Amino acid sequence: MYCVFCRSEDLPAQWAYRGLKQRGLAPLEIFTPEALVYNRRLEHRFQAGETITRIELADGRVLDSDRVRGVLNRINFLPVEHFNVAGLDDRAYAVQEQQAIFLSWMYALPGEVINRPGARGLCGDHRSAAEWVWLATQAGLPVLPFHQSDEQPLEFTPTNPTFQLVVFDSEVYGASAHWCQADLRNSIGRLAELSRLRLIGLDFSISSAGEPLVMSATTLPDLRLGGEILLDALIAVFA
Amino acid sequence: MVASALDDMDAPYLVFNQRRFADAHLEFSIQGELIIGRLCVQGREFPLDAFAGVYNRMIDDQALPEVRNLPPDHPDRLRCHRLHDALLQWIEITPARVINRMAAMASNGSKPYQMQLIRQHGFATPETLITNDPELARQFYRQH
Numbered sequence: 001m002y003c004v005f006c007r008s009e010d011l012p013a014q015w016a017y018r019g020l021k022q023r024g025l026a027p028l029e030i031f032t033p034e035a036l037v038y039n040r041r042l043e044h045r046f047q048a049g050e051t052i053t054r055i056e057l058a059d060g061r062v063l064d065s066d067r068v069r070g071v072l073n074r075i076n077f078l079p080v081e082h083f084n085v086a087g088l089d090d091r092a093y094a095v096q097e098q099q100a101i102f103l104s105w106m107y108a109l110p111g112e113v114i115n116r117p118g119a120r121g122l123c124g125d126h127r128s129a130a131e132w133v134w135l136a137t138q139a140g141l142p143v144l145p146f147h148q149s150d151e152q153p154l155e156f157t158p159t160n161p162t163f164q165l166v167v168f169d170s171e172v173y174g175a176s177a178h179w180c181q182a183d184l185r186n187s188i189g190r191l192a193e194l195s196r197l198r199l200i201g202l203d204f205s206i207s208s209a210g211e212p213l214v215m216s217a218t219t220l221p222d223l224r225l226g227g228e229i230l231l232d233a234l235i236a237v238f239a
Numbered sequence: 240m241v242a243s244a245l246d247d248m249d250a251p252y253l254v255f256n257q258r259r260f261a262d263a264h265l266e267f268s269i270q271g272e273l274i275i276g277r278l279c280v281q282g283r284e285f286p287l288d289a290f291a292g293v294y295n296r297m298i299d300d301q302a303l304p305e306v307r308n309l310p311p312d313h314p315d316r317l318r319c320h321r322l323h324d325a326l327l328q329w330i331e332i333t334p335a336r337v338i339n340r341m342a343a344m345a346s347n348g349s350k351p352y353q354m355q356l357i358r359q360h361g362f363a364t365p366e367t368l369i370t371n372d373p374e375l376a377r378q379f380y381r382q383h
Contacts, residue, residue: 043375044351046367051355100349101369107352119345119352130328133269148329149266150322 001067002028002238005036005106006074012223013074019231020072025238031063033075037098038082044105051108065105070112070238074220076123078102112237114168114198115219124197124219129154136214139191141184144205144213162215165202166226167192168233173226179204179212191217201225241294253290255280255326257297258305260319267329274333278326287329292336297323 002025006013014030021028041056053065078098083091099122106117118125127135133146148154163176170189172180180188192200201221204212223230245252255263259281267276267287276287300323301307306316331340346353351369358364368379 039371041372042370043372044369046351046354046358046364048366049358096348100351103349104351104355104369108355117352119348120342125342125345128324128328128331130269131331134274134332137269137272143269146269147266148268148325150264150318150325151266153321154324 002026002069003063003071004028004030004074005071006030006032008032008034010074010220012221013072016072016223016231016234019228020235020238023231023235025235029061031057033078035059035061036063036075036102037079042101042105044101044108051105053105053108055105065109068109068111070114071109072114072234073106073116073123075106076121076126076220078122114234114237116198118196121219124199125195126219127195127217129216132217133214135194136191136217139194140187141191141214142211144215160208161206163204163206163212164222164225165204166221166223166230167200167202168226168230169198169237171233173230173233175225175227176204179206184212253278253280253283253285257300257323258303260300260303260305260322261315263322265322265325265329267325269332274329276329287333290333290335292338293330293333294338295330295340297327 002020004013004017004020006017017028017030035057036055039055039057041054043052043054045052051065053063055063057063080091080095080098083094083098086094103117103119103122106113106122109116115124117123120126130146130148133143136143163179164174165176165180165188166173167188170192172185172188188202191202192198195217197219199219199221201218203215203217205215207213226233242252242254255278262281264279265276267274274287278285278287278290300319301316303319306313306319309316327341330337331342346356351367354364354367366383368375370376370379
């Protein structure tokens with residue numbers, strides 16, 4: 001089976017789910033973080049060199065790692081409200097342990113997992129704005145001037161037009177991709193490699209001189225910006 | 240211990256006590272391939288590119304005795320967090336040698352995840368079960 005892990009209000013993920021289904025990816029199911037967390041039974045086992053996971057959901061479905069062939073992963077946060085009945089210290093511990101378990105079984109899933117969890121995030125390693133800007137400079141990308149201090153909150157309110165490009169397996173997708181000359185595309189590809197993420201949204205601001213400058217990046221790009229061509233690229237990986 | 244070793248080497252160093260955040264100030268900019276900024280501690284100013292190494296032993300700033308009982312929107316608590324956030328962001332990207340960056344330590348937050356990384360490097364790992372099913376847990380206990 002193929003899975004889309006996403007929140008129910010994640011419209012780009014819902015769009016991708018419909019597009020992948022129309023292209024014949026089957027069986028394909030959506031699993032929300034609530035459905036996965038509020039399960040009836042979870043078994044995550046390390047034995048004889050292999051890792052297996054079996055989750056029986058409240059709605060009767062079973063997520064069995066032996067049957068998973070691919071995942072489009074858009075889960076970055078897990079529900080924690082059910083821990084509110086506990087004291088502060090116990091609550092904090094329970095939240096951390098829940099995160100730890102989910103990081104482990106999601107990371108262990110077989111097949112193509114886009115994006116596979118990292119130690120710093122369930123949807124791939126989370127990075128701060130400073131880290132993304134620094135990584136972009138390492139990749140040779142022009143960046144928006146970045147400044148951070150303890151005296152004022154970090155804010156991004158660019159007055160110039162902005163746009164997002166979707167980057168999947170180091171390739172650029174999106175209507176604004178026409179901004180990307182060959183050098184820029186190559187640098188974007190380098191950024192994707194440096195980040196070790198297969199799917200990112202790269203946010204640009206356009207300078208007064210018309211130059212696209214990297215502002216930040218996200219592991220949850222608006223997939224719709226990538227259009228049908230992006231869906232074709234996803235199906236090529238999964239199928 | 241680290242400070243003593245640096246003293247023995249006659250190496251200059253700065254100890255930043257995070258509980259004294261009120262007397263500290265940090266700002267940095269990313270300009271091209273350069274990180275430019277300064278750290279001010281108790282009236283002394285240090286350019287960030289003067290630091291060749293960082294030994295990070297800071298705890299969660301929200302747990303500091305000076306702020307943990309303050310309301311979430313108290314100015315001192317907010318400023319304390321901004322200082323630590325800026326400091327941790329600089330630590331993650333500085334070209335100085337850092338022990339350890341958050342990225343390197345992050346796997347400590349999930350032992351079963353970390354175990355998979357350990358196994359990928361060729362180490363044997365013990366059989367492990369994580370479950371919310373009491374009977375599965377009892378079976379595993381009887382077996383092992």
